[in-house]
Amino acid sequence: MQSYELKRGLGKRVEGGNLKALVASIFGAAGESDGKIVAQYGALEKLATWTDGKSLFVDTLMDPRVGDDVARSTIAKYNQFLEQATGYTAKERSKRAQEKAKTKT
Numbered sequence: 001m002q003s004y005e006l007k008r009g010l011g012k013r014v015e016g017g018n019l020k021a022l023v024a025s026i027f028g029a030a031g032e033s034d035g036k037i038v039a040q041y042g043a044l045e046k047l048a049t050w051t052d053g054k055s056l057f058v059d060t061l062m063d064p065r066v067g068d069d070v071a072r073s074t075i076a077k078y079n080q081f082l083e084q085a086t087g088y089t090a091k092e093r094s095k096r097a098q099e100k101a102k103t104k105t
Contacts, residue, residue: 001057004056005054020032023081027044028081
């Protein structure tokens, strides 16, 4: 499971039914299970996501047997989802994760 900090002011963007709508708009379909939004797409056998208003939590199960084209399109869609949900680009998320890791040690 990964957690991603939400950009200030974006908590409402992913609260309630908004997160489900965002997942459905990117991955095509979304359901709910145990309070989490669940979807499948390409190499993602299962994507479960939820929020506490300050962070976005994402749990994924990947299929390693897919082809390179499917893997690339899945990664692109996943990054698109994270960028729209958190407000941070992949580069910004990486930088924030590195800074967070430095402060823990």
